[in-house]
Amino acid sequence: MQHLLTAGAQRALKQAERIAQSSAAPELDACHLLAALAFEESRAAELLLAHQIELAMILEQFPIQLPEEPANSDSDSTNEPLELSQALYHFPALREILNQALEQVSRSDVPTEIGSEHLLWGLLTTAGSHSEWLRSQGTLTTAAFEQNLILQQRQSAEPINVDFAFRVVPTTASDQTNTFRTIDAAANRLREGLRVIEDYLRFTLDDAHLMQLLKNTRHQLAEALRFIGQDSLIASRDTLHDVGTSISTTSEFERQSMEHLLQANLKRVQEATRTLEEFGKLISVEAAALFKQMRYALYTLEKSILSCLHNQRRLEDCRLYLLVSESLCHHGSGPAVREALAAGVGIVQIREKEMTDRQLLEHGRHVREWTRAAGAILIMNDRPDLAVAIDADGVHVGQDELPVREVRQIIGPQRMIGVSTHNIEQARQAVLDGADYIGVGPTFPTTTKSFAEHEYAGLNFIKQVAAEITLPWFAIGGINADNLCQAVQAGAQRVAVSSTICSAPEPGQITSELLSQFPG
Template identity: 75%
Template structure:
């Protein structure tokens, strides 16, 4: 049976989580929930005020901090129904509170969602860091709140006479068998599809990061099926009588490319996860909640896999990435860009920190013309707005600039978004965020940015990324003709350079020397 929370109860839990974060607490507990319940015009807030307990008192007593108004406003966005089992998974420190809330909501003869008043009763019924303070207030207790519920439940409207009767039909053994049969078939489809995608990630992409994520999803499937019962699934299986085995279409056998194959199987596993979620609700709320989490994880996996495949194709010829800055160039950035393009560079980034917006716009339009004539990619550093204005092919951002999600809103779906990463955790996250390529470094000391000695990721970071990630990435930071071979030996197949070309008296000649090292 599903036990849903009201929108007010959901907002209270969400606000409790925000208060916990703003207060730098390790977990969301009863203190944060109590402060959240006193926050808005909910039934719980009315009860607390009736007992002369205001939110300010709670915040002061437990030294809690309210989140900003922008974060709070997100709580009022459209919400999907939240089930009790999902809430318990999300807030393990509030498990007892939520179970007590369920117990109180179940007291009435009518079906009732768990509301803010039930959460308040749960807080009052459980021991926690709030207990002694509430006792010191004296006026409020679980008994006094329960009396309020009983008073409400006494006023029940008379039923309306109707000239027909409803007849409930209990589920039969056959119904349940068919449900188990459906879940078994969907689980098999999901498991098989995941294996196809995993083999693609292992043997075609050689991507350890995405393979590990997919294995985690397979483990979630095993966990969810434990709530269903493997014995029931096997006993209900009837492949010989499955009418679907005799139905096929020509598209099932049409796999013109590896990319098409992996796309088809990613869709297959998502559809199977949805079937498992819906039919799982008839057997186990816990299993259905896990299936739902899996489905959303599979959407992220699909995005990451297909972005990786697409970016590999689009950046296939881009081994040497020029970051052009006027103040680093021997003859100015214009000659350096034009000569390097003529020598074979296929991706250029405008990296100007000193120019005004107007001059940068004019400069960007000139570079756009040069790169377009050379059939090269143009990237704007840090500025998604100017990337759009000059019709650049993409934008590159650092860890302190706008996140990928916000940049995507500005530049659209077709432009590249590159992200600078300085450790393996940042690199893994950038892949999931939807970056089209990564900057990996700094590898050596560099003239373009100031880093402390401890901040240099070095060749060890290059080796880590080479072992895990196949989304296109460029080793960056202090790379020149003398150390390029060491970077390539560490596993890099693409590098980004700046001063080694810009500072050279003959940028085209240096570009050719670097590209020859790749060829060797």
Template identity: 45%
Template sequence: MSNNTIYRVLDAAANRATEGMRVVEDYCRFVLDDARLMKHAKELRHDFAAAIATLSHDDRHALRETQQDVGVEISTPAESTRIDAWDVCVASSERVKQSLRSLEEFSKTVSPEIGTRFETLRYRWYTLEKSLTTTHTSRSRLSGVNLCVLIDARDSIEAFTKLVQKILDAGADMIQLRDKSSSDRELVERASLLCKLKDSLPSPPLIIINDRTDIAAATNADGVHLGQDDLKVKEARAILGPRKLIGVSTHNIEQARAAVLDGADYIGVGPTFPSKTKSFDEFPGTDLLAEVAAEISLPSFAIGGITLKNLPKVLTTGIQCVAVSTAVVSADDPGAAVRAFNEMLP
């Protein structure tokens, strides 16, 4: 195969990759309205342009034969139809991956070094693709989930059942079992009961277990919520599988960005205000909420000291989901508290 033919291959693959990258970037920008993912897509596109620039632009164009290309007139019915914007994004992402692989292999005949650069770009694209898919899926699955209520195991199974029933009847979107003092057996008992009670409802809330991936798996809960010192998302995913939810608490913008790339399905952001259930040395407050809302479209819950009184301050940041504990479980009427939060939330 002559270098002339190789350059035709490289030129066609470069065009497909560039076009696909731009489509995905537009999806991040205009459909997701996600500044962070758009930035990743844009950086990849620019780095790709720098890599392809090492192959002579003039030579590629001189050897281009669009009118004589036997593949121009060949197409499949699937290429002419797209279901929605996400379908457009997926098709374009696939085109980018295939093009990068073609560039990687054929460019080795011109320069092994450039082939390595295309390989690196391909792996970076895989990471972006994962974040895109997780964000799309999580936004769909958690649509309408705005209130997460954190509960402990209570002093007895009777007290636990009574509290849970009030919260369920009031229409909480998500319930997270968080208890640092109960035994494993007690946690399994409470988590199993929680899952059983919610399964009896026509529109059951999501059940999340705090910290304990093993108990989430053992009781078939909907997912687990991890702190910065708990298992990594990768490790929890290996235990729970692809369909369970994994949330991550984040306390600064860097942790929030990392959680997105790690594959978290949602993030907790805070602490926003002082809390009676957990102590913190620093409070990033509403500034962090606004920062996250401005650049991350993955479902994000404000955490830490959220009450009915300060909820309006939270909502003005752009964050529309909250996780609460004391404001509900310590209320005179937990059910009424849940209903009050639901009335104020979107």
């Protein structure tokens, strides 16, 4: 029995060939097929996005250059069924991937064509840098993927009996004009909404990082519209006879606050990208795929912006963050924590490496009582399970601990997640991952952690973060009463300390001294 490839799988293979040529690669490679699967609108692309793997991440990981011009549909052979034997002949470099795809299809209980999802399975199960990278992304495991494929392959349905017949009518020039009109209106709506959000980020939130992400989305819009054709959009525009321009509601002219204005435009741009994606399918598959990517990127941007605003309010009064360890405390952690809270510490982290789980649980419950009585925030270091057990307000993780996504699944949506960062790339990523605040450092040499001399991020890192990130962050690492002013001058509005308070004979007094050095 000869197996056929679906139209989506055929498009992906042809697109991979074009990507290899555009990248000036000596031959077609697995990474070119991976990029093609993410680029094309297909089942494989949906699976990749479901596991938070986007085309931009693939392009960053592998030396790939997308074609500048859209594919010529006249030369596309996807109208004719393509057999596996033909694909093996045309794409010998992908032989093992195609064979793995065939093996997966052969397990189906019903006749099944080789689809884009089976090509993705082939990529995941063949050796190479592409499969190693895919598996390193976290949730895209062969076991989970195979179960998904098996369930999909076993789903079959009988044709539905209907008492009417569909009549296929050829597309007319008027139909296409109306499609272009719709795309033009949605593109204008998207462009306008993006500008409003960008101005908010620039002049109100003052966040250079998120503003740059928004600019990237605007550039992506321009790229997608190249596939549509700007001349066709302009020629089809008919604002004078657009019935929508004369219809309005009272709510359109009401904006109760800056945040309300922001949220209205975030929803506006998301709705516009959905319209562009759906109507774009009638004109250009490439454009529709880009619009889809933009829509998901805007969801992430919305989360990052609103999370930033929410956490700015939540941590507004938290200038000084105490990381408490029993071994560092002069008179024990109890007096240190209580005196520091009384003097104005707004957030405390339990950072114990030597206690057993039971000891840590008991200790955590005591600290929870003290912080709750003082109206302060309690964070558990590294242990989301114990954070839930003692009813802490959140958990803090480092670069080598559980990622934000997995921590969120354990602690839920209400508790906070802090992430330690040591360079500007990690800080930017923590914002997009959904961190509620970040630690920035190490700023100075510290007695609580060992770092090589070249690993100190220093004051320059503080300046970088201060210049572009408004998600709440704390400078950390070796900060004391003598050098706190340097961190503040570099742009830190919040700092985290440990031994400076814990080891002090009078924790309350040193806490007051530290707080007095903050402006205002």
